[in-house]
Amino acid sequence: MAFWEHGYEATSVADLTRVMDIGAPSLYAAFGDKRSLFEEVVQEYGTRYGSFAERALAEEPTARAGIERMLREAAVEYTAPGRPHGCLVIHAAANCSTPEVEQSLRERRNANIAAFESRIRADVAAGVLPEGTDAAALARHAGAVIQGMSQQARDGASREELESLAEISLAVWPRT
Template sequence: MATDQRKDTTTRHPRTAAGPRKPSGRPRAFDRDEALATATRLFWENGYEATSIGDLTRAMGIKPPSLYAAFGDKRKLFEEAVEAYGRSPYGVFMGQALAQEPTARDAFARILREAAEIYTDPSHPRGCLTICAATNVTPQNAEVERYLRALRNRNLGVFEARLARAVEEGELPGDADPAALAGWFALVIQGMSQRSRDGADAAELHAAADLALRAVWPRA
């Protein structure tokens, strides 16, 4: 039987072992929550001014364009990190104590006791992020310092309101000054944060907390 000698003129495309080519220029995917947690620790440890975009992207394992696309700029990332810190156990313990304890004395005793433990916990940076992250900034970053100051002053207002209630309920004498007492506790807490950064251990901070409480409730 004769065979058909005509050539197959169908166009054939060579196959490649690599398969279809992937689109180029796509940013590498990353876990945004993990990246934010990493940024929070860096700002907490080093402060706003000393933490550069290079520091952040190296720790996050991303490129600067990915950081800007996900968070905006450094300041917006910082503010989001502060908000995340405020929702964490390290940031909510004061509000929880004020809301849950039956007396002002119990609330402030718990705040100071937990601050002594949290500020010296070796599993994370020492001190309080909102207290220590912008203690020294250049004029161009003054807005960052004002942002943190506003947060601290908001806490001061919450302290004052709780202490005013203590006066109304007879827990504190009628001539007690809630604003001055609120400032006293804020001063003690901020001092505890700085002392922890300077190397103080929990025992030292607990001793300072006891003295601070006795100054307000000497017989309690």
């Protein structure tokens, strides 16, 4: 939660020991160092809060339906009361002076866009989407919309505002 809200670098070990209500030595005994704790937090975040994206992509019958559901759920997730707004993976390592941490989350973001693209390509191959569809651009656009939604959630946008943003963004898909 602290990493999520304030990012990797702006969250001090003193902050962590306070919110976890343990002493610093216990933290280091349990997790090794701050970096390792952060990696575990990222993984936990991925399974608990960030999994809606791949679930939507896997469960819906088409790429377009998957990304539509993903964006709609993102509007809800990113503005959920009682937890930090936006996405940890997108923001927590911004302006981080530990290159490994920054790189780790960067790879996650790029992997997500690559997953969009391959899902779209599969639909093109299956004839669900027209032949000339620019899968890479469509994937990058979905990624940009999600990243922008996360940013705007942090900047105070409401769930409704993000939902109408998500909905209008679906107009980029080829008309079938």
